[in-house]
Amino acid sequence: MSKLALVTGATSGIGKAFAERFAADGYDLIIVGRRQDRLAAFAADHPEVTVRTVAADLSGDDGIDTVARHCADEPLDILVNNAGVAHYMPLADLPADKARELVGVKVLAPTQLMRAAVGGMQHRGRGTVINVAGMIAFSGPADKSRMPRRAVYTGALAYLVAMTQTLAAEVEDSGVRVHVVCPGVVATEFHSVQGMDLSSVPRMSAADVVTGTLRGLELGESVIAPGVEDHRLLGNVFAAGLAAFAGQSTGLATRYRSN
Template sequence: MSKLALVTGATSGIGKAFAERFAADGYDLVIVGRRQDRLAEFASNHPHVTVRTVAADLSTEDGINTVAAYCADEPLDMLVNNAGVSHYMPLADLPADKARELVNVKVLAPTQLMRAAVGGMQQRGTGTIINVAGMIAFSGPADTSVMPRRAVYAGTLAHLVAMTQTLSAELEGTGVKAHVVCPGVVATEFHSSQGLDMSAVPRMSPQDLVTGALRGLELGEVVSAPGVEDYQLLSSVFAADLAAFGGQSPELATRYRAN
């Protein structure tokens, strides 16, 4: 019996690369995206596996519910939450509808799809959830000289990192794995869709990004960063997080007391 993977945002870029890798490995697929023509093209180009297409907009309640039903009803071996939107702008400039779309696609949709899939995976004693976040999740402390500010976008990616780490701990001993991959700049349509010309910027290929995520899983990493050579950098971040968490007290810290 073939394994089954569901991939969101599968019509281009990272999502398409995940779907292609799984198809090459013999997985049957449920591929999700907004563009039915691209979904159909992918299916016709991969006749050696069963490909079901789901045209859904994960910024909407109906779209989320449609895909969540697949996650709940199908015996998924792999769920990849990749869908994204690229609303890069400071909070004060971000229109309310775009803020809602971004949070729905990168926070609400992954949460609901994971919630729908994880119970069945636990019952079967196997399954993997991969969330696609980004290195921008770690950019919060950067000052204004480093990059354009994009508070909501960065916040959604940081949410995915923390949620995946916590979910991984919840799933310990169940046979189910949770993993989050943090790309840097990848050669996809993601930036060109905003009218940004990234042709002069060194970029990782989507295929290498997928290779890194899957190898990270094999290595037992909960958070993979395919573009970071020294993984100790991330280990230090996580150790500092835990040190701060463990260093709290019910007593008011001295620096906050009146002189």
């Protein structure tokens, strides 16, 4: 029996690279994207596997619900939450509709798709969830001289990191694995859609992101950072966070008390 993977944002960039790799590995596919023409072209190019296409906009309830039904009803072996939008701008400059779209695609959609898929995976005793975030998730403490402000985008990706780690603990020992991949700058259409010319900037290929992710799964890394050579750096970040969490008490800290 063939294995089955569902990939969102599968018509370009990292999502397409995941779909290509899974097809090469013999997976049947459910590919999700906004552009039916690109979905159909991918299916036509991969007759060696069964490819079902779902044209859906994951920024709204209708699109999310449509894909969630597939996640709940199909025996998924892999769910890849990759869909994204490139709304890079300070919060005060971010139009309300774009803020809603960004949170819908990167927060609400992955949450609802995971909620729909994980129960079935647990029942079957197997399954893998891969969330695509980015190293920007760790950039919150940087001052404005370090990088452009993009509060909602950064917060959405940070949500995916924390959500992944917590869900991985929830499903521990069930046969279900949950991972988040955090690439840096990747050579895709993502930035050009935003009007950013990064042609002179070194960028990782989408194929390398996928290669790093699949190797990270083999290594058992919950948070996979394909461009970070020393993985202990991430361990230090998470250890510091847990130390702060454990360091709280019910008493008011001394620095907050009046002199």
